[in-house]
Amino acid sequence: MGRKAVQIPVFLVNRRQMDYLNPPERMRFLHPEAVRRWAEERRRRREEDEGEPLQGLDVAPWDSYQEVVAVGLYVAQLDGAQKQELLRLAEGDPEEEVLRRHNGPAIFLCPERILSWAGREGVNPNLVLDKVYYHELGHALMDTGPTPYGELWGRIVEESLANWVAYRRFQGQEARWVQRLIQGEPAEYQGYLAVEEGFVFLGDRKTLAKWDWYTRHLWRHLWYKLWERGYGFLDRGLPPLLPGLPLPMQGEAGAYNFRLWREAKRQKWFRDPDVVRTYAGFAEELLLRAVD
Numbered sequence: 511m512g513r514k515a516v517q518i519p520v521f522l523v524n525r526r527q528m529d530y531l532n533p534p535e536r537m538r539f540l541h542p543e544a545v546r547r548w549a550e551e552r553r554r555r556r557e558e559d560e561g562e563p564l565q566g567l568d569v570a571p572w573d574s575y576q577e578v579v580a581v582g583l584y585v586a587q588l589d590g591a592q593k594q595e596l597l598r599l600a601e602g603d604p605e606e607e608v609l610r611r612h613n614g615p616a617i618f619l620c621p622e623r624i625l626s627w628a629g630r631e632g633v634n635p636n637l638v639l640d641k642v643y644y645h646e647l648g649h650a651l652m653d654t655g656p657t658p659y660g661e662l663w664g665r666i667v668e669e670s671l672a673n674w675v676a677y678r679r680f681q682g683q684e685a686r687w688v689q690r691l692i693q694g695e696p697a698e699y700q701g702y703l704a705v706e707e708g709f710v711f712l713g714d715r716k717t718l719a720k721w722d723w724y725t726r727h728l729w730r731h732l733w734y735k736l737w738e739r740g741y742g743f744l745d746r747g748l749p750p751l752l753p754g755l756p757l758p759m760q761g762e763a764g765a766y767n768f769r770l771w772r773e774a775k776r777q778k779w780f781r782d783p784d785v786v787r788t789y790a791g792f793a794e795e796l797l798l799r800a801v802d
């Protein structure tokens with residue numbers, strides 16, 4: 511994380527620049543009421559038949575989230591026209607020249623929105639700044655290949671993992687404040703604790719490159735499967751479960767799922783409909799647990 515952090519510059523932008531980078535068509539979210547209704551219905555229907563994950567859910571314009579979402583942004587690469595427009599909107603900001611010369615990934619933070627968010631929640635602005643920065647750094651770390659962010663399931667997984675990265679940087683009272691901040695974010699962002707509650711399993715070939723991770727976590731995954739009926743997905747050819755295996759550690763499931771998501775992008779596994787189905791199920795589970 512530290513290496514990425516020193517590689518990627520941070521630009522402070524005003525509201526107009528941030529809204530240019532985050533246009534209104536991106537400001538579409540799951541409506542909290544719609545999610546609650548869907549979750550009720552979904553739990554009932556899952557008892558009888560499986561159906562499609564996230565069926566009947568859609569994003570809609572929802573202005574009030576702008577102040578907690580268009581606060582930070584990770585961008586893999588700006589084109590010339592975007593830079594031009596950002597410079598025009600900068601109104602003589604001294605960072606102008608740096609932005610003009612910069613190529614490659616960047617993180618944008620909006621101090622005005624950070625301050626007003628902190629004010630509304632009664633939280634130290636530095637804490638809000640750190641939380642927003644770590645969230646965007648999370649996106650940067652997950653930028654390992656083509657992203658399925660355009661799909662609702664992809665967005666739920668990505669935003670939940672980005673918030674998991676951010677949340678895990680804090681402890682004690684600060685972590686409680688961060689949870690409070692996240693509570694005001696859209697439902698797509700709320701699965702940050704649930705990502706630690708089980709292991710995504712994509713079959714016996716699509717695994718993390720490191721063998722030790724795979725074997726260690728496979729057992730733990732099995733525990734979840736047995737004890738929690740978690741959202742792991744078992745494939746074929748698994749060894750039988752031995753008694754006396756250690757119970758899984760929650761933090762490890764988060765780290766495992768985070769790494770697997772990066773690997774899935776890197777290896778372009780989303781071309782495989784089974785992988786898509788698995789992650790759609792994972793996203794649904796994150797959403798259901800978040801609103802529980």
Ligand SMILES: [Zn+2]
Nearest residue numbers: 645649669672
């Ligand atoms: Zn995000």
